[in-house]
Amino acid sequence: MATVREKGYSHWDGRLSARRFPWWPITRTGIQLAFRKKRFKLVFAGAFVPSFVFLVGLYISERLEDFKAFVRGSDRLLNISPKYFATYFTNDSFLFLIVLVLAFGTGGLIADDLKHSSLQLYFSRPLGKKDYFLGKMSVVAFFVLILTALPGLVLVIFKLIFAGSFKFFLTYPWLPLSILGYSALLTLFFGFYVLLLSSVSKNGRYVIILIFGAYIFSNVLSGILQGIFKIPALALFSIPSNLQQAGAFIFGQKLPHDVPAAWSFAVLAAICGLSAAVLNRKIRSVEVIK
Amino acid sequence: MTASQAVRQVFGFFGFLGRRTGKARVFALLGLMPVVLAVVVRIVFHSRTGPLASVFTEILMVFFLQFYIVILALFYGTSVTAEEVENRTLSYLITRPIPKPAVVLGKFAAYAALMFVLVAVSLGLSYFIMNAAHLADPALYLTFLRYLGVLGLGILAYGAFFTFLGTVLKRAIIVGLVFGFGWENVIQYFPGSTQRFSIVHYLKSLLPYAPEGRSAGKGVALLLFRLEPTSPLLSILALAAITAAFLALACWLFRIKEYLYEE
Amino acid sequence: MSVVIAAANLSKWYGNVLGLNDVTLELEEGITGLLGPNGAGKSTFMKLITGQMKPAIGTVTVRGRRVWNNPEIFQGLGFCPEHDVFYEDVTGWEFLTGLLRFYGYAKSEIAERAARALAVVDLTEDKDRLIRGYSRGMRQRIKFAQAIAHDPDILILDEPLSGLDPLGKRKLIRLIKEFKNQGRTVLVSSHVLPEIEALTTRIVLIHQGKILAQGDIPFIRELIEAHPHQISVRSSDPRALAARFVGDRSIQKMTFGPDGQTLVVETHKRDEFFGRLTGVVLEAGLEVEEISSPDDNLQSVFEYLVGK
DSSP: OOOOOOSSOOOOOOOOOOOSOTTHHHHHHHHHHHHHSTTHHHHHHHTTHHHHHHHHHHHHHHTHHHHTTTOTTHHHHTOOSHHHHHHHHHOHHHHHHHHHHHHHHHTHHHHHHHHTTOHHHHHTSSOOHHHHHHHHHHHHHHHHHHHTHHHHHHHHHHHHHHHTSSHHHHHOTTHHHHHHHHHHHHHHHHHHHHHHHHTTOSOHHHHHHHHHHHHHHHHHHHHHHHHHHOOGGGGGGOHHHHHHHHHHHHTTOOOSSSSOHHHHHHHHHHHHHHHHHHHHHHOOSSOOOO | OOHHHHHHHHHHHHHHHHHHSHHHHHHHHHHHHHHHHHHHHHHHTTTOHHHHHHIIIIIIHHHIIIIIHHHHHHHHHHHHHHHHHHTTOHHHHHTSSSOHHHHHHHHHHHHHHHHHHHHHHHHHHHHHHHTGGGTTOHHHHHHHHHHHHHHHHHHHHHHHHHHHHHHHOTTHHHHHHHIIIIIHHHHTTSSGGGGGGSHHHHHHHTSOSSOTTSOTTSSOOSTTTTOOOOOHHHHHHHHHHHHHHHHHHHHHHHHHOOOOOOO | OOEEEEEEEEEEEETTEEEEEEEEEEEESEEEEEEOOTTSSHHHHHHHHTTSSOOSEEEEEETTEEOTTOGGGGGSEEEEOSSOOOOTTOBHHHHHHHHHGGGTOOHHHHHHHHHHHHHHTTOGGGTTSBGGGSOHHHHHHHHHHHHHTTOOSEEEEESTTTTOOHHHHHHHHHHHHHHHHTTOEEEEEESOHHHHHHHOSEEEEEETTEEEEEEEHHHHHHHOTTSOEEEEEEESOHHHHHHHHTTOTTEEEEEEOTTSSEEEEEESOHHHHHHHHHHHHHHHTOOEEEEEOTTSSHHHHHHHHTTO
8 A cells, every 4th residue: 555645754764875985075075165265275276386396397407408598507406316306395385385275274174063063963973983083184185195195296207208218217116105105194194283283172263373383383492492402303393394304214315304214203103193092082972061 | 431441441351351261371381381491491501601691582582583472463463353253252342332443452452461471471481590690680681671572562563463464354364374474484584675574673673682691793693693673763663653553454444344254 | 102223225235145125114112023034134134233234225223323333322222143152261240241341330330230130031040150051041041131231222132032942932032021111122033933923013024135014913914905814713514604605705715624613714805704704603593613813923924925
């Protein structure tokens, strides 16, 4: 016998199918929200300026004869080797631009959820803490990888195209792996770093200040300590210095500070560990009001 | 109620609120860093006064001048207006019988006072710890007041500029960060008049040049690197003009602008 | 009665979106309900009359004085905003006394007024608790308290009953009526029709930025002559009753209720029908248990006007 339903609410009796990536809607929404901010697109486009500059450098390096008049003495500067790529990935302005993009585009990832008490909305769906965390982390990963791995690999490809041979790749076959490895390190570190600070406050402006402030403060503190005590190991207090140490190690270059690279990796891992511990405590479906 | 009375009442209200928030405690904790460093340095270098004095003037002042007051002014300055719009509490203020500019001026004054206290405590403790061996010297106190005056003027100038940014822009914090830690850090090292297009140039022009115990001009202090100083009088006038101009602009904009809450 | 709030050709754009469309209206003393669905323009209108926004076209005045950038009018005007927001980490007492500072009162008077306002909204015992820890109802009441603490003549309340439980609603409705009984003027907005009906018979209907109707509910109903009135007659023999009226040209439509005991008639000429009904009932010796007008309420008036 057919069931006749009234117009109005009727309970859905269907079966939920398990999604392979339940965190994907969180990631997709996070990326869309970032691009909706008016000036973010400008900032994001600006973050590609270093890649463009280095791409031009690659081109000039293959056409030095043509540009000799403009670039006297640059054959040393434009010697394309893993050092060129290490310089690209570890220079201060590039790392600063990544922090700027992340502060602007992803600072509110958890802060906005706390502000609008949305955590309950997430966890009333078939989502666990792991899915929530993966979804948010993937937003950061999207932006960092687009600014690091993508232009890095494109630079290698363009080098091969401009050179017209695979010689560069055969000389440095591990270079793409270094690019991917360092991009993964930056992604992981900045993911934990941004999410940690985003979970600390409901105030989006304060979170942006924290993301920038902690990054710059670590550098200032390290500079002050090194200025006073003249101990190279004090560079470990600086986030950008640790990232540059790790980058130099991954690209097989001379370390910028007289400190074992393993210590820098340990500091970065410690920050990630602290972040994981704080996030595990902060992200819960019930808010306790004292 | 007169405009000045209104400003006083707004000052009182936000002075109370500003002290209450957790963020003030975080910034106070940040201000403890130079104090802790001062203690550590005194313990390590307790027998050598030269390095102690230079540590304060050449190193710790970098923290105060190029980081601490900038980050404080950036947060509190943009908060004057942006905080009310983000938190949707603006309705409580502009539906009271007080002129709109009084809200800007009163809140700015309250936050400037709070920042000044945070900086003064941090500066005072770190300075006198570093110079504990010379507490009987009256010149020490004059120098301290001079440093405090410079940082106070910095709070006012940066605070006014960021207040203006917060009144006119939705995402003032990003522009503020680029200005405070990008422009200010780069332009001050440009030769010639270009340096004068930064607030920090005028602040550095007011600093005592020679650290305690050293003859003037010996070595080049980090803080004064490439500085082509402006005269102290002109520097004070410039900073006062920057403060007054940006506050006036902020008041005018706040009076004529409508602020819509994001739904 | 004098005009308290007057709007003339008031219009407001949000970019390309027209929030308020050529609104001309005068509000007098007493309680006026501003009724409309979400997005109708109620909050826009409230923000214009409380000086939070500037009119794009037209004027709005309170007691003859313009509103925009005229802070003096707020000495006699209290506003209760729609949003459930407060300053962080303050108690109810601190919130009230903090805002009362802006009226130029002495410290003792501030304390007195705050205490009185808290007593009115029944929050005296909770005054030293952080607002963060208040229930939704308590937060609505403290918002109401900040609007009345300075004894304004005019009270503008934007969705004051939203989010309250039935008991909370009753309390606040009682407070608003008491306020009106003291001779004040109240403008209340809501999208929930029974709330407005409980407060007042005088309403302004707004939809898509336009004023659809203004006046007493029965008066508005009378105006809508194009729409026939519904009259429900509960009787022992509705079919016999229907048979008596079937030839009557003033009757548009007749239907029977699902219980089989009710006759529902639609007519343009309500008074004429009632006149005939009495005669018919007496002639036929029918028993009539109940006569009512199902559509003589705000819901049906509103639904008709917005074309739903």
